[in-house]
Amino acid sequence: METSRRPIQGTTIFDGAQAMKGYALNKMCFSFNSAENRAAFAADEGAYCRRFDLSEAQIKAMRERDVLGLLALGGNIYYLAKFAGILGLNVQDVGALQTGMTVEAFKAKLLAAGGGNG
Amino acid sequence: METSRRPIQGTTIFDGAQAMKGYALNKMCFSFNSAENRAAFAADEGAYCRRFDLSEAQIKAMRERDVLGLLALGGNIYYLAKFAGILGLNVQDVGALQTGMTVEAFKAKLLAAGGGNG
Amino acid sequence: MAEVVGGLGTSHVPAIGGAIAKGLQQDPYWKPFFDGLPPIRSWLAENRPDAVIIFYNDHGLNFFLDKLPTFAVGAAPFYHNADEGWGLPVQAPFRGVPDLSWHVIEHLVEREFDITTCQEMLVDHAFALPLQLFWPDGDAPPAVPIAINTVQHPLPSISRCLKLGRAVGEALASWRGCKRVAVIASGGLSHQLDGERAGFINKAFDQQFLDELEANPDALSRYSIHDVVELAGTQGVELLTWVAMRGAVSASSKRRHVNYHVPISNTAACQLLLAP
């Protein structure tokens, strides 16, 4: 694995190293494609996490809705988005959570990025 | 799909055309990796075939243990081998069935192919 | 000998599906995005493709990390949409063109593309939305889905995706089964959903990307995947589908229509029409 890549601010590349760390976590989130599994998770989050062999650190980050923590522990945003779906969060809510902004401020930042649209 | 390939005697290439014909049949045979599914098939072959949406021709060929017929209907030998496993047939029995030989004669043919081993 | 009538690109933010379901096309937030569609629909009405190739990326519906292909080609008679976990309405099954799929698969393997072949394949919003947007009456032509890995690095390079597109274009040129094929790219442009840099958008890069995609796509190969992440965001790598689409249409194609709007959700949204 390439470990010498130049860092990109605020960005984790989901590569082999992350994929190894996060396999169980991502597998659990992948299971959330099924309504039945989402209900089972909602009914007992801790038990569901343990059924998928998550690490204690991952279970804690799940419990605390700590998105940055989940990413650091190998979570992939494409699968984590299904967890966000359970929580009723859209990608802007998740963006605000990760950047420490209010949702309004996060939306304003996105609008500003389009300044001079056309 | 290439349809102009030169024919090889006694040989069907499992290509896209065959794969399309045989998808349901091969999917059923793939399910025979599980002992539970093998038992369900043995308990009611016809119902099991219908559950996998096999065509009537495929169901008939299954019922008649018509290996050449199953190949012509899109069966792939790697998956059909799992059906043979249920029947307690090894690859030499299946070879004899397809060539119209006795198992003894089929084995003798194989031995002859090695003539002057070394 | 099929003719490639042109290439289309569109963003596929899941929220677009929600907006369609709720009929929000004229809502002030959505209007600038949906206003990009009529010119494309008129062009399609005139050019009537009878099949489409769709380059897209799966977001964890059909593929998981146990079997993650770099390039996957569908070869099914129907492709089913399904629950992705966010409450989007599940779409009716989409028609495939298995004969064309196998023709493309034969050609790609001959040209040393090591594809994964999918005779059964769930398709997510990234496949469904372009068809819903471009054919809102539900009369989209049948499709061949080609999924490109954008989930787990290493991703295929820009150069590899351009070659993939060109090989698909060659396959279409030698296809006798239907006469007119459109090629669709689904994804991008710049956006980043994850990390402290979530919300990153790079309008200058997107504009330059669109210019080079039209005029000189080979030049884009100077960007490594790491560069693309830096310049377009972690999910901006979806522009690989646009590169593949560009490869499949004729080299002389020009931009006939473009609509670029920031933001839709967290994304720099774009629709593009390239045609000879």
Added chain:
Amino acid sequence: MAEVVGGLGTSHVPAIGGAIAKGLQQDPYWKPFFDGLPPIRSWLAENRPDAVIIFYNDHGLNFFLDKLPTFAVGAAPFYHNADEGWGLPVQAPFRGVPDLSWHVIEHLVEREFDITTCQEMLVDHAFALPLQLFWPDGDAPPAVPIAINTVQHPLPSISRCLKLGRAVGEALASWRGCKRVAVIASGGLSHQLDGERAGFINKAFDQQFLDELEANPDALSRYSIHDVVELAGTQGVELLTWVAMRGAVSASSKRRHVNYHVPISNTAACQLLLAP
């Protein structure tokens, strides 16, 4: 910088697993096959690889036609064997080398191989048998499985498989994690299980294949996959794994041991050791 200590090839007829389970190694039917193993075991005892790459083909255990990869690379800490439907004893899990897997994956994608990455992967008799045969005491080193599609045409060409092997060899040359790696091919040689031609074996072709594999593997590219089916049988296409193995070991490798015996079950069985 890992050293590729050598390449090994062996047939993997499922019945061999039954013979091992029943202790039939000295039975007159099996003895000519098992007698080929001691020289390979001695060489392994001297050369002590600390990891192996195994090129093999899945027979419908891990992969089905819904997602059938041309080339699949395992990246799991353990690989589980499972019921294949024929009553073979299920083997204990095999250790993987995920760091090496990812190193190989990074290199292959950079070299434009469009692999499927498998972080979880059931391995069938074709993966298990070489390890059981070469390390009968169960002390096989950990492995990186690389599966090549031999099930559904189009298959990758001989040339493509040789390039795959060479790219794996390059990846090993730049690997710092372990010192000595052996490369294993599992499959072949000539055999055909299906059709009126079932039982087809071609000893003359096999011998010529072994000669060219050693001395001039590029020359084998003159055979199309259709030629291989004709000359080696429908399942003789498993020789693609031998071609990939040949690519991964040093070009100057020579045949140090070979045992060719017809028949085991329906197959022309062979064990081979190539080393510098």
